[in-house]
Amino acid sequence: MAWFGWKPGRAGARPALGRAGTAWRSDNAPMGYEAQVRAGYLGNAVAQRAVRLVVEGVAGAPLDARDAAVGTLVAPVMEAVAAQLLLHGNAFVQILRGDDADGDGAVAGLFPLRPERVTVERDADGWPAAYGYRVGGQVARLDASRVIHVRRFHPLDDHYGLGCLGAAAGPIAVHNAATRWAQGLLDNAARPSGALVYDPGDGSALSPDQFRRLKEEMDAGFAGAANAGRPMLLEGGLKWQSLSLSPADLDFAGTKAAAAREIALAFGVPPMLLGLPGDSTHANYREANKALWRLTVLPLADVILKALAAGLSAAFADATVEVDLDRVPALVEDRERLWTMVTRADFITRDEKRQMVGWA
Numbered sequence: 001m002a003w004f005g006w007k008p009g010r011a012g013a014r015p016a017l018g019r020a021g022t023a024w025r026s027d028n029a030p031m032g033y034e035a036q037v038r039a040g041y042l043g044n045a046v047a048q049r050a051v052r053l054v055v056e057g058v059a060g061a062p063l064d065a066r067d068a069a070v071g072t073l074v075a076p077v078m079e080a081v082a083a084q085l086l087l088h089g090n091a092f093v094q095i096l097r098g099d100d101a102d103g104d105g106a107v108a109g110l111f112p113l114r115p116e117r118v119t120v121e122r123d124a125d126g127w128p129a130a131y132g133y134r135v136g137g138q139v140a141r142l143d144a145s146r147v148i149h150v151r152r153f154h155p156l157d158d159h160y161g162l163g164c165l166g167a168a169a170g171p172i173a174v175h176n177a178a179t180r181w182a183q184g185l186l187d188n189a190a191r192p193s194g195a196l197v198y199d200p201g202d203g204s205a206l207s208p209d210q211f212r213r214l215k216e217e218m219d220a221g222f223a224g225a226a227n228a229g230r231p232m233l234l235e236g237g238l239k240w241q242s243l244s245l246s247p248a249d250l251d252f253a254g255t256k257a258a259a260a261r262e263i264a265l266a267f268g269v270p271p272m273l274l275g276l277p278g279d280s281t282h283a284n285y286r287e288a289n290k291a292l293w294r295l296t297v298l299p300l301a302d303v304i305l306k307a308l309a310a311g312l313s314a315a316f317a318d319a320t321v322e323v324d325l326d327r328v329p330a331l332v333e334d335r336e337r338l339w340t341m342v343t344r345a346d347f348i349t350r351d352e353k354r355q356m357v358g359w360a
Contacts, residue, residue: 089163148311
């Protein structure tokens with residue numbers, strides 16, 4: 001605290017860097033995706049917890065695959081794909097086949113690619129023809145049939161999706177700034193306790209050497225929480241002028257809480273699940289958890305599973321895989337009511353009942 005003083009073909013390929021949205025640094029320069037991830041996911045507890053709540057829910061959702069081999073392939077990549085889709089808006093999954101090693105041609109596994117390293121190469125008609133994966137100075141060209149591209153809707157882009165990180169960048173910046181402000185106050189005894197006023201009576205001012213020495217002594221002996229309340233010895237025309245902050249200056253806690261709620265909103269997580277203060281539309285924690293699953297986790301898992309199933313349909317006769325709603329703990333009560341309603345419906349056939357509960 002300062003007390004003193006469009007082209008077709010490969011030429012049209014463009015990177016997905018920053019496709020999660022446009023955020024800006026304090027110097028009005030745009031932030032790339034990596035910078036947003038460092039400031040948001042790596043450096044902000046609220047954003048990281050919100051992402052992990054959604055991602056862990058998707059990764060832990062019980063799956064129902066008609067072909068067990070498809071379920072074995074899909075389950076290990078759900079967490080990475082969900083995180084990339086939530087943050088970046090794009091997830092690229094490489095299909096690894098046996099012909100890469102022993103020539104049998106069967107699907108051997110799925111490998112999630114870093115989305116900011118992938119570029120879409122278009123043909124003359126504008127359709128994706130290949131994907132470029134850049135690592136350092138090397139670029140690997142992957143055939144479009146070997147890559148599954150999962151994307152969220154982007155109203156202004158034909159080939160890349162829109163993630164949540166860009167929309168949350170503003171609240172994240174405010175929350176991080178409020179955290180630094182609070183830390184600064186704590187480092188300075190939680191308030192600017194006062195200022196030294198030089199008033200020798202003859203109108204003279206401190207020399208540069210005197211000013212520098214005084215500032216160094218103040219920083220060394222009196223700044224910081226460890227020196228809170230330490231008495232001062234003044235000399236040479238110096239006097240102490242007490243200062244205080246206004247209530248508006250001290251309202252950084254309210255600013256942080258408002259920014260945290262906006263971060264939770266951007267990632268689709270009820271603030272109650274993050275322990276945030278403020279009003280909530282949910283009666284209790286259980287209802288908030290149910291809303292998280294209904295409004296965020298299940299829609300995201302549905303997008304991922306449908307895209308992966310479509311990408312694997314050429315290799316498997318039936319690549320259908322879904323979330324088994326009957327085994328989701330948060331939805332037990334809803335499923336119980338559905339089963340009770342279907343059981344009591346004596347005007348529909350057995351097959352119709354099975355279809356209503358998802359057992360067609």
